[in-house]
Amino acid sequence: LRFGIFFELSVPRPLTREHEQLVYRNALEQARLADELGFDTVWAVEHHFLEEYSHCSAPELFLTAVAMQTERIRVGHGAVVCVPQMNHPIRVAERAAVLDILSGGRLEFGTARASTWTELGGFGVDPDTTKISWDEYVHLLPRLWTQERVSYEGATVSMPERAILPKPVQEPHPPIWVTVTTPGTELDAADRGIGCLGVAAASFSEQERRTREYRRRIELCNPVSSVVNNSVTTLNYLYCHEDDEVATSVGSQMMNTFMLLNGHLLWTREVYPTAAYQSLANLAPVGRSRGTSENPEERRPVPDGIAVGDPERIVKAIKMWEEVGIDGVNFILNTAESIPHEDVLASMRLFAGEVMPAFGRA
């Protein structure tokens, strides 16, 4: 099982420049520590205009800084928004190749199409076209990274023959993923032979169903390049503390903050009726909902499967995900700095010391 950390770079109010700088500084230190502790990947989202929820609008720069300050950990776009008004595919290919060079071949390349009206409307994107442009990008990018010269005529982008420079370090190119928010995207991923970067709420049974279907379907895939990335990851929270009650109290506060900030995003579906966005793509990870039982354990405000608790509890939670058949878990470490930075670092250390060994990780 691979472990990653996942940054939204959410900023607490008031939204001052100082707070933004603090969030970036803290995230860089957490990435350096993750590198030392043996985490596998640092992921960073791409979002625009999402006040408080995510100030990570130039992830390629943040990830470059991470790459230059770390030795081993992989850096992941989680994910590049594949619509021409936001990122032209040529610029995407160029930036990714440079990041792969600067990181020494450590890039993981996630793709997405944005879910909020805030972002799509802000860039004047027609929501009906984003699935089309995403599909074009995932087919075109491997060619831009591997072929000496490329020309392309498509529905959302076209280009005359040009040499796209430089080429990435990894042969033939960095692993490609797609963020999975709405049900069904896992099938799109499987059909194209790319990885499922889970970022949405899914129960154990739902994740198991999606993973099973993905594995079955990817066997029959028509891959977008010469390599298939048969991988599924899920998103989780992480707050690890020796005292389970402390962990629960602190971790549930972080979860609630994340869910509120996420729940208040303006989803495309709410404003713009279209078949292209069928659901409100809430990104908050969840487990089994809690009841109102008289048993205090069952009233615990952290659902099963969430990595918030003492090490023993977290091992148990992650084992449940492992049994579902996924390949990796990516963790949100903090939300809007609701947990003091030093406590986040301590949580990461405890996780590495007490939880990772249970999964064969020294």
Next chain:
Amino acid sequence: MLQGTADVEALGASAPSLELPASEALEVRHVDLMQVAYEVRADDRDALLPPALHPVNPPVATFSFLRAASSDHGPFTLAEMRLLCRSGLRTRGYLIGSFIDNDDMAAALAAGWGYRISVADVSLERRYDSTAGRVTVDGREVLVAGHVSPVPLSPDDLQYTATMNLARLDRGLRLVQVERDYQFTRAERGTPFVHAFDADVWGEPRLRLSHPASASSAIADVTLKPVRFVCRPDVWAFEGTEAVRG
């Protein structure tokens, strides 16, 4: 996190009184619907909503029309203006104001569901290539909104959200959660326009339209459900939500 900052008592000055929230549904069949969503300037985003509700980014107003050829109170055309928001984590629209061309239905909506509503000339006209709604008060158009160039949608693609109406109940000022059930038989989306809008007359002079988002129209059977929940306007929905009965 974003939260409304409006003075609740000031907002409530023009709120209707509601002795007993509706316990029976109100059904209207084969109605024409139209909704225009328009971004509004964010300057007063927080000040437009009571503390119970959370603004969305960017703030979006919806203008919606409902035309019924018949109902228990006769034919009517209703126009509503709402500001999209959140109640807790739920997606909602906060009612800024509404107009209707039927006195009996106006009284029923105010008395049962807490509509802040006035009688005016309201119309909704569907044509082959456009749909337009109009509200005329004292001979002056205070809203002309609609869409052109419609394209068909699947009825499943439409999602109209519940409304929070501020009203004065026995227990004090409350946001009344107004839920509708829609059985769509036809749906389409068009390019939106607003040719006239008088924010003063609608009751919120700080609302300034900034950018069109979308417009849709539909034919549907609509059920205005009995009121299940009300919410204190001064605290978050997590704390202030109250069941109406039982």
